[in-house]
Amino acid sequence: MAKNKVLIAGLAMTLTAGAVLAAYQRLVQPKYMSDVVEGNLIADYYSSGMDHDVLFVGDCECYENFSPVTLWRNYGISSAIRGSAQQLIWQSYYLLEDTLRYEKPKVVVFNVLSMKYGEPQNEAYNRMSIEGMRWSSSKIGNIRASMTDEESALSYVFPVLRYHSRWSELTSDDLKYYFGAEPNFFSGYYLRADVKPAQKVPNPTPLTDYAFSDTCWDYLGRMMQLCAENNIQLVLIKAPSLYPFWYDEWDRQITDYAEKYHLPYVNFLNDDKLEATGIDFETDTYDGGLHLNVYGAEKLADWFGGYLKDRYDLQDRSQEPVLQAEWNDICARYDAEIERQLKNLEQYGNVKGEA
């Protein structure tokens, strides 16, 4: 066999195998379009204009409690949320690092709840927080920091090694969204228009140890340093979710830290904030106090917009044509989504419109 014939054959085999595997990988990768939609949150950001003055990073208490559309409509502030389900603090840090590759926001808002998780939690959430990211040193750092011991880095590089056995669970979604997911979010905001009044929140069960782990403090420090280097104002917040409990001992540690490093820290659970924002847990939550619905998110965004505008000279950019075009589209989809959800509520009693 002539040498080059062998090389050609070898190359041909590897390429065909690679192509088929890549196509198969796209088929079996979860599409997150029907039951669990939060999987597409991270990837959604890259389809935006990537020009924002305010950036939220955090877990579901970020992407479900603040409506960027309200910030745009009321203050002309272009904002985005880079959050995912149970996003851990180092995941927030690496997402911030990744975002700074594309743009330089003026203010970064971080929700401190994830300080309570000191080590990697579980594979399913990791996948949703990491796989949406574009490949970069941040993604690699994120993988190494988040992997539980049962995961292998290789299965992040080649997701087919992880999802290969999903051929037996394929649904129509896997074909319908083969080439990409439909935009489901509004600059990173997950909209829910239904209402479920808050229940009587049970007593917090005491912990034996309230101290946050060193890993969390380390990444909070790195986030602060990253913002300082890019002269971005870091704002710490605790969103008004009634569960999981935000213990006073935790709050004290964050308040002390904020004072020490002159960082603003807004705990929306405090009575004065609840009053100022006008949040009413009878009408403004869709799951009994855990997350706000769109009405609560709009109230919170409205108050918070004012708060940020006064302190950090955020311009009203609503007249800039480029931003205008992008946000008009977002707002249109936003309003249409509210309408659709309300119609489904009447017809089926749930926002998804399933019987």
Add this chain to the structure above:
Amino acid sequence: MNEIRETIIGILQDLHEDVDFENETRLIDGKILDSFDIVTLISELSNEFDVTIRADKIVPENFNSADALANMIAELEDE
């Protein structure tokens, strides 16, 4: 030499009646004799000819035919 051969064929006949040991030359390779037959054959041969057949002698060349067996016995006797 050939009365050794006759006794050998006699013994082999006991093991397998239906095999023509006269001119069969692939007793081992043809899997006609298995390890059981070999061991029984050896215990018979060493009984008949008072020779010690060691394990390293158990190779196809020595066991493939009655002649080969006879040569082996002859060799062992005059060693």
Add this chain to the structure above:
Amino acid sequence: MLFTDSLFIFGLILLFFVYFLIPQKFRWMLLLAASIAFYAYSGWTNLLYIGATAATTFFVTKRIEKMAAAAKDAVSAHKSEWSRDEKKAFKEAEKKKRRRWLILLLVFNFGMLAVIKYGAFTMNNLNGIIGWFGERGTLPVPNFLLPMGISFYLFQTMGYAIDVYREKYPCEKNFARLALFVSFFPQLIQGPISRYDDLAKGLYAGNGFDAERVQLGVQRILWGYFKKVALADRILPAVTLLISDPEQYQGMYALLGMLYYTLQLYADFTGGIDITIGIGQVLGIPVTENFQRPFFSKNITEYWRRWHITLGTWFKDYLFYPVSVAQPMLKLSKWSREKLGKNIGKYLPVYVSTIAVWFVTGLWHGAAWNFIVWGLLNAVIILISERCTPLYNKFHKKCAWSNSRPYDGFMAIRTTLMMGCLRMFDCYRDVPLTFKMFGTMFTMWNVQIFTDGSLMKLKLTAADYGVLIAGTLILFTASMLGRKGSVRKRVWERSRVLSCCLTVVLLLTVLIFGAYGIGYDSSQFIYNQF
């Protein structure tokens, strides 16, 4: 380190590239380096054991060969002076000296094995025996971590030493080359137990790149992975479940457990050997076949000529024959010939050595009574079928239909089921429990489990069953096609492109249908953190 570790796979791919890039005379050294690295990965201390075996064997075999040469020279030097008897006596005396060295080597190495692998088992039993006469003995029970592949490389090396003693071939003068023969890495996990003269030809030749050989070798490796990862690892959870709870899974469940285990063991073991032989083929090192369609065998003796062939031949050449032709055995046969009559006397050596060999084969598999009983049962069935062969022959002569293919099929199924039942000892690892479970197969007729969906509660989904059934059919067809020669070779000869497609298809099948990674435990995906 197992074949399925990603580190092994990457190491292997790297080895293949480097092997063909470096000059021909360094290739066996690369294999030695790979083998040492591979072995060290399983634990540095293990290197001591394998090193000791290699060193002692190297030393003793060289000495034996020197002594043999010296003896031959002495005889030819005194050709004229000595009479035939003197020459015979001298050769006999010299042989005894050499044998003493061999025995020393064997006692050292097998003694090491006995202590490491069987020390605890022996001590436990001795304590038990002491317990019969009062308080249970308190002899120390050693607890060694078994070095990887010790039962394989040790038997292979001792076989080599005995061959050199028997002057079957000259010994290896270069210690590094012998070390490679002892520690050739693919064989360390599941064998086969090779013979020096077979393996050495390819091992040191350092053959260059050959498209056909590499293609066929890679295909065989992928075929091995398909069996191991797509079939064996997929059915393993069900096997583990069925045998880990004997109280709950009895009757037809025991039958299911036996059948699943038969498939799992076949797929895993032959798969591993395919990978080993495939690696050898890529590197141009022919490795002896260890299986030949074992489930096509019509009786137990044929089965043991097709399953784990190299272990069978090893025991035949180095234990069965030596024991059965040894003087005490021949004396026993003479004594029994007079006392118990010609017929019994003739067969006594065979019976005794068969039982001894199967006892040792059982023990070789593991230091536990269930393996020993498994071995002895094999011996008993072999001897019974040996005694009954005249009856079988008459039966086959009388009824012509019994020589037809369907009857062959029946016999093959019967043998497979019988061997499967014997394997139950591996599963339950407890002699009385195994007999009890075997009994429940006939007493408890819970056949409804086949129809009432309880098959789905054995950690196997419908998709798993689909893959397993399809896989078994593929195995069956491949075996049928394989009877007329290697399928891969015929595909290669028919068309190179088709052969390339076969490689790609095999690779895709392993990656897509393999039961590996978290994905395998699909319930894990929706796992929710509390």
Add this chain to the structure above:
Amino acid sequence: MNRKAILAAVLAAAMLTGMTGCGGNTGSSTADSSAAGDSAASEAADSAQNELPEVMPDDDFETDSAEPAESSDSEAPQDTPADAGSIAFDYVLNGTAIVVGEEAAPVLEKLGEAESVFEAPSCAFTGSSYYYTYGGVQVVTYPDEHDQSLNRLYEVDLNDSSAATNEGIKVGDSYDDLIAKYGTPTQETPAYASYQTEGKAVRFFLNGDSIKQIVYTIVM
């Protein structure tokens, strides 16, 4: 005696050392309890031993000595401090033992209608945690790791003095009463005293000298 036999005899002898007792077992024979030998499973893949994980039934004949019986039903309060062995780690609420870690459904059924139920769904997935309140007692469940629809008992909190532990300690009692009844805690800080057994614990959270909350919980 032909020296050849030695080779074979040595081989066989080295193996046959365990042959003395025959396989058939007398009552006490521990011939099969080759614990170490067996668990250091030979790597002989022929028996695919290393693939069969250690979940194999231990073939030791002696039945393990009975675990220290976990007295789930309430004991008469004793004076002498109970050692860790006899502390009840499963709280009994109107006659039903709530064993943390077990399935929640059957226990909740026996407990009957709860005054209030708080559901806390997880961030993205189907499983939820539930908080059931029965007067001063609060029972917490969590979704099973592998089966989302199955809920397991996670914790029992005694939030007021209306409920007492099986040993008669209730919220508001003093630290000394606690030590008198329970003895020295396994773990202790000024904020809480914890009594721990395998996989479970009962914790008494202190406010100065008196107990402010009692928690029976799982210990992962």
